[in-house]
Amino acid sequence: MPPPLVRRLAAYCGAAGLITGLLTVTAPAASASGTTTDLGVTDSYTADLAxxxxxxxxxxxxxxxxxxxxxxxxxxxxxxLSGVRELAVNADGTRLYAALTGSNEVAEIDTASLAVTRRIDLSAHPCPSTLALLGERLWVGHACDNGPGGVVGLDLSAATPVPVAVGGEHMRAPVLAAAGDTLVVGRTSLHHADMLVYDVGGGTPELRGTIDGKKWRMDYLRDLTLSSDGGTLFSAADTPGHFTRYDTRTLAATGTYGDGWDGYPSAVALGSDGAYVAAGRQWGSTDLTLYDAATGAELFAADQPDAELLPDGVAFSGTDVFALLRSSTDRLLLWRVTGVALPATKLTVTAPADAYAGSPITVEGRLTSADGEALGLKPLTVIQYLPGWTKLPITGVTTLQDGTFTFQDTPVFELPPYVGEVIYWVFWDGDDGHRRSSAFATVTVKREATLTLTGPQSGVVGTAVELSGVLTADGRPPSPGSTLTVQRTLYVKGTSGKTVKLPPVTVNADGTYTFTDTPANAGRYSYLASYAGDGGTGPAQATHQIIVK
Structure with a gap:
């Protein structure tokens, strides 16, 4: 997993711009991967979109x-409308249903005219809050703050639908999901949240069984979604911290998504072809993650640092994903992340691990499809990040026909200590047939150290010799307290003798240093002084030879 700084850069470059200026309705703020739109309202309760x-x-x-x-x-x-909670849209997108807790109704809305065409009275089942729509059957979860509540079913083909209770009481309005021949009713606000699975293929819901919340450690359920055939259930709950897949026939867990801790699971959606799972989290380092539904592999991750993704606030729209956010000032935001369900691409970036200040850095890489096929000429977005979040775009970088690219950059540091880590973030925005991708390379820029070592050319056995030199870093004195290691090697008649490590040498504040040694035997003495470098300065060495008789 990348370090936090890199994860934040990934969110900034690969997801959306930071959210600013939320005091008025604004046009969508374009980013490399979509838009974030202020919906123009302040709301501290809403948590849904359709x-x-x-x-x-x-x-x-x-x-x-x-x-x-x-x-x-x-x-x-x-x-x-009064107290709109959850929404549901029918298969052809012509009708929208809204649970109205304030008036104890379900409203039917024509999506073309946006007119309310019917209101279904649920005064006998107050506080309708959650919905699941399957053809002409709508299930409604209801419960007021003081409880209890439950689930009722409505036949929408009837002129005046009559609520029919499903199962027993619930302390809170349950989370609902329906598809194929399956209805799932998930208990909420409980330490062990059971999920009741009903067979609705015959018209009347019949309990198929219960997915045991205690067995699967399911705490505080937030959201559910089903595969189109109703055979696979996906859940988002505070615990166990990942998103879980269940078989609605065997009632057993069959897989998980996101085993690492990235926040509390709060929303889950399945793409129309069932290939991708979009997972939303709260209070963590990642808001939105896309997984391969079959393998659980993470395909994409992004974060909105200044906003919170809301429960039940994720939905697919073709290859895009929409997420509902709330800012720190309770403004509702609509986040569109484009093309996440397109075929994947692979972007690689390489650069030297270290470089010296003032020297050009060569960055190379390649953009291909997931199977390694080159995508031809593609413009890339490159951003250089310096310590302190100083950023600079590097323009004019484009791949060649074989997918490769190269550029050079010489970083200019504006703040002390004028060295440090430079991150080159390379981003491709994707096209109609391929998903965007990004990659980065980190280069540690250091001062170039220079070390000298001087002394006499000859000496006498048993007589001390003095050697001295200067250590500089880009022409300036080194860091206070810098030390050198010194070793000497004796050569007699061209044969190397024993190498001896001498005591460490402390460098003076002005970069000068001095040490003495007393040769015990005749021969050629070779002295090697070495500076290991530090966080901001590279290594250096110097040698000197003395003939001792």
């Missing part, structure tokens, strides 16, 4: 805000 019919619907208190699938506000708003 996508269908080429639009994105977000509940916000007494209204539903509408955006297009590019993340732009359409100007359309559904008003006259």
């Amino acid at each position: 996508v269908g019919g080429g639009r994105v619907f977000v509940p916000a208190g007494d209204r539903i805000i509408v955006a297009d699938t590019d993340g732009n506000l359409t100007g359309g708003v559904v008003t006259g």
